[in-house]
Amino acid sequence: MKMIKISMLALTLSLMSFSAIEPVKTLVSKTIAAASSVVWKSETIDVGTIPQNTPKPIVFEFKNTGKTAVIVTNVQGSCGCTATNYTKTPIAPGKSGTVTATYNAANAGAFTKTVSVTTNAETTVKVLTIKGTVVAASTAVKS
Template sequence: MKRKSMMLLVAGLIISSLVMAYPLAAFEWAQTTKQFGKIPKGKPVTAEFRYTNAGTTPLLIARATGSCGCTGVEYDKEPLLPGQSAVIKATFNAAVVGPFAKSVTVESNGDSGLVVLRLEGEVTE
């Protein structure tokens, strides 16, 4: 029984050290929120969210989607090597007057999994 317990303990320690040592891709964002202030109705605005792969393995964005049909998203579909930078562009179609708070959800193999980017402001006549 002691031998079996010792073997399980050693196996657990080995697995734990492998999981902790496994290199990950990691986002490093210049900003995650863009404040537009007041913008005129009918004039789309675009935010650029610059990021760097601060990890040790290639970073791959699986999907980046806007919170509604009024927010379009452009992003690189190729893996980003460690140390390299890229931009996610989010364009909001300012069609309705009033305050707005839109989001872009970014799914990746990064250590944070999901990242939510925000666009905020107010559409005026």
């Protein structure tokens, strides 16, 4: 009987400790989000008509409107046809950074591609969108 009481006490204490962790995680997440914030100039860029077989760099700009430095930790294109680059240094409060997606316009036709950006300032991944139309080089209109 004593063993059962000890087991029940241990179980109760362990459940209490797990339930106490969630509010702490939430508080930490809210504190981080309040301390640093990323504001994008545009989350979708329409490049219009671009010539086939000509890589097109698209620059997404953002500003750190928070109180602590923002660090871009990962940038990933939705396919192998989109190369990425980004500001590698911490972006101080009030300063701006960029994410560049270079689309390889190999296939003619309309396209929509995404770039996923992870930072220390947000708990969710920001998805940026590029869209436009690739035309044969002889019929392309400069934008």
